[in-house]
Amino acid sequence: MSGRRFKRILLKLSGEAAMGDQSFGIDPATVARVAGEVKAAKDAGFELCLVIGGGNIFRGMAGAAKGMDRTAADYMGMLATVMNALAMQDALEQLGVETRVQSALVMNQVCEPVILRRAKRHLEKGRVVIFAAGVGAPYFTTDSGAALRAAEMKCDALFKGTSVDGVYNADPKKDANAVRYDQVGFDRVLADNLKVMDAAAVAVCRENNIPIVVFNIREEGNLARVLAGEGVSTMVG
Numbered sequence: 001m002s003g004r005r006f007k008r009i010l011l012k013l014s015g016e017a018a019m020g021d022q023s024f025g026i027d028p029a030t031v032a033r034v035a036g037e038v039k040a041a042k043d044a045g046f047e048l049c050l051v052i053g054g055g056n057i058f059r060g061m062a063g064a065a066k067g068m069d070r071t072a073a074d075y076m077g078m079l080a081t082v083m084n085a086l087a088m089q090d091a092l093e094q095l096g097v098e099t100r101v102q103s104a105l106v107m108n109q110v111c112e113p114v115i116l117r118r119a120k121r122h123l124e125k126g127r128v129v130i131f132a133a134g135v136g137a138p139y140f141t142t143d144s145g146a147a148l149r150a151a152e153m154k155c156d157a158l159f160k161g162t163s164v165d166g167v168y169n170a171d172p173k174k175d176a177n178a179v180r181y182d183q184v185g186f187d188r189v190l191a192d193n194l195k196v197m198d199a200a201a202v203a204v205c206r207e208n209n210i211p212i213v214v215f216n217i218r219e220e221g222n223l224a225r226v227l228a229g230e231g232v233s234t235m236v237g
């Protein structure tokens with residue numbers, strides 16, 4: 001399950017990764033810790049694209065469940081991802097890592113729009129590129145945004161940092177007998193509806209042969225371990 005054979009990776013972090021022990025929002029100390037791990041990965045020679053979710057601030061589905069128009073709620077969710085991207089940019093730059101944020105929703109005063117050739121140039125110059133606002137359309141998720149950017153940027157793999165240590169055959173929080181896969185195929189993930197990323201995102205990765213590595217980002221030092229092929233994770237591919 002080694003990340004060693006990968007050079008360019010897309011790291012997808014759920015918004016919760018920015019939350020720490022809080023139940024909502026951005027915890028600067030947690031973002032700084034994750035930024036340190038991203039810096040270490042960059043220093044180890046990986047080219048890094050980042051996508052950060054927005055669930056720690058707002059999810060469109062939650063707004064819709066309370067009566068909001070889904071489209072309006074989803075745009076709020078996309079804006080939440082921009083806030084997380086700016087927090088990560090700030091934390092990385094405080095560590096001396098050059099970054100650029102590119103948003104799928106244009107907001108010139110805040111960040112660049114998504115321009116792939118420019119994004120590739122940033123990587124060549126050793127910058128970390130943070131893609132914000134998902135695919136820029138409602139009814140999607142940042143998982144889909146991550147899969148799309150991984151394909152467009154020709155990433156070798158998509159690393160999904162989440163709060164579980166891989167993909168299980170059942171929900172480990174509900175079923176004590178749930179077993180974690182070391183490796184599982186795209187087809188099994190889709191057929192069994194396994195909790196990896198949403199089906200649209202998995203389908204994009206399958207079609208473009210991009211393996212997905214699911215690991216726990218809440219555990220300190222885990223990104224380096226997984227990239228070195230040492231950590232606990234599940235590889236989907």
Ligand code: UDP
Nearest residue numbers: 015053054055060074077078134135141142
């Ligand atoms: N979102 C969207 N289109 C996208 C990406 C995100 O509408 O392409 C909205 C959607 O409402 C979603 C929210 O942004 O719930 C936050 O993203 P997500 O739920 O994927 O964040 P995560 O679960 O990774 O923290």
